[in-house]
Amino acid sequence: MGRKQKRRLIPEQDRKICGSICFFQFTFVISCVALVYLSVAIYAPSYRAFHVGIEPEPVMCQTVNASMVNNCGWASCGEWCLTKTSGFCPQYHATVRRNGTDVTFENCTKFSSMACPQSECMSIFDQGKANMRSMKRYNCNNGSECSMLTGVFNCSLGHCSNMSELMLCHHKADGVVIDSEKDNMKLNGFFSCQHSRCTKIKSTFTCDRYCPSISTSDVNVYLMHDDSIISARCSRGMALNRANGSLPGIRLDNPVKIWDERNGSIFASCFAVTNHGNIISTEDCVNGTLLDEIPIPEPSINFTSFLKIYEKTLKHPVDPTNAYVPAQQSLTIYNTSRLYINLERCVNTLRGECRRFQFTHGRDGDNQTAQSRYPCYYNKNNSLFVVARFDLKKTRMELLIAVIVPAGVFVISVITLIIISRSVQVGDDAKMRCRYCVDNQETRGEDEGLVEATSSATQSQANENEIRSMTL
Numbered sequence: 001m002g003r004k005q006k007r008r009l010i011p012e013q014d015r016k017i018c019g020s021i022c023f024f025q026f027t028f029v030i031s032c033v034a035l036v037y038l039s040v041a042i043y044a045p046s047y048r049a050f051h052v053g054i055e056p057e058p059v060m061c062q063t064v065n066a067s068m069v070n071n072c073g074w075a076s077c078g079e080w081c082l083t084k085t086s087g088f089c090p091q092y093h094a095t096v097r098r099n100g101t102d103v104t105f106e107n108c109t110k111f112s113s114m115a116c117p118q119s120e121c122m123s124i125f126d127q128g129k130a131n132m133r134s135m136k137r138y139n140c141n142n143g144s145e146c147s148m149l150t151g152v153f154n155c156s157l158g159h160c161s162n163m164s165e166l167m168l169c170h171h172k173a174d175g176v177v178i179d180s181e182k183d184n185m186k187l188n189g190f191f192s193c194q195h196s197r198c199t200k201i202k203s204t205f206t207c208d209r210y211c212p213s214i215s216t217s218d219v220n221v222y223l224m225h226d227d228s229i230i231s232a233r234c235s236r237g238m239a240l241n242r243a244n245g246s247l248p249g250i251r252l253d254n255p256v257k258i259w260d261e262r263n264g265s266i267f268a269s270c271f272a273v274t275n276h277g278n279i280i281s282t283e284d285c286v287n288g289t290l291l292d293e294i295p296i297p298e299p300s301i302n303f304t305s306f307l308k309i310y311e312k313t314l315k316h317p318v319d320p321t322n323a324y325v326p327a328q329q330s331l332t333i334y335n336t337s338r339l340y341i342n343l344e345r346c347v348n349t350l351r352g353e354c355r356r357f358q359f360t361h362g363r364d365g366d367n368q369t370a371q372s373r374y375p376c377y378y379n380k381n382n383s384l385f386v387v388a389r390f391d392l393k394k395t396r397m398e399l400l401i402a403v404i405v406p407a408g409v410f411v412i413s414v415i416t417l418i419i420i421s422r423s424v425q426v427g428d429d430a431k432m433r434c435r436y437c438v439d440n441q442e443t444r445g446e447d448e449g450l451v452e453a454t455s456s457a458t459q460s461q462a463n464e465n466e467i468r469s470m471t472l
Contacts, residue, residue: 017424024413054390061375063094063365064365065364074345075091076341077340077353079354094337094386096383098245098331099241102284103237105282113229114229140160141159146181150194152191152201153192154189160180171205172203177197177198178199214231222268223270223273224270224310229303235261236260239255242323259318264291267313270285286331289313290316292316296309339376339386341389357388377390
């Protein structure tokens, strides 16, 4: 029989020493991982931001083309920067221009605002082909869900969207008749439905947006803001800045009157419109025109008629020199550039920011909708792209935090581990002890032993001498 191995016992270690070693090893590893990750997420983007040549002062951009592609060569926004964008691949192109005029309209009454539908709708309308995500959808493959379809519908394999909710379509149903309950899989294309009997629309048709009650009675100011029409009666308009073509504009110390009610009605497209009592404040107003002698129906008109009248007024600008409420074309820097959410074209929050970016920056003006208008940042030597987010102060602050915190933790962890390695020793009994604390204890113990040994030796010698004396 073989010799039994005696089980080796490991003594219980000092918890303070073990805990300190484990904690600082953990912080050392975490700081190393943070430095590697931040080199991609913070350090490299910050270096690029400081050297890319983007102008720190924002200009104004408008989306002129929005598309979703399958072969994603580049994307305006991606949800994760460490991987290549796939699946969701939006591509936006924008026109870049200088800011328009900030105008204050005074002594205003009869203020009204008409919000037209489809303000958050991503739509594409090309020769009768529509795809509107905000419309109500019907699944005709699900029992009798489509038994009462009425209106104009855009269908694909039995799934139909009701276009009549948002638009008034002028069409001629001249195709085959399909029963939406029995032959639901044949519903592909555009159909005019009446109680489940759907007639295919083969020829190209047009649709007008619903916005029927734009007030025109005793009104002389019409402002287009996003997908809303603001109307009011005001006495005069004061400009707060002057445009300078594609060069930076000039802020005025004293407002300049550019319009009063004697000039007739004024039309303009503005980035922001705010009503403060009898004063209307606007920002970035462009394409300012005068109604002149063009008749306008009263007491209200629909959106299509409004756009037709506005097109006629383009022949009568507010300022022919384009210094105040200028034509957008006179302010243009680049006709078209790629739009990126930031220099990296991606975000790392995983909170659906690209979907929100699509709603706020992805409307290209199809279906008579307003184009997305927003501040952006450009490179005056490179027209390839513009970015929607660019802040050097924020970048500098994030860089400082990303350098100081993990680097500080790394240095403290390394120094502490070196001190522990020098001050802790393992004894013959495999137990870790503080080197300097153990030396003091052992020295004190040895001194006590020497004292005891000396006193006992002296006592024994005295006893021996006493025995010898008695013997004698």
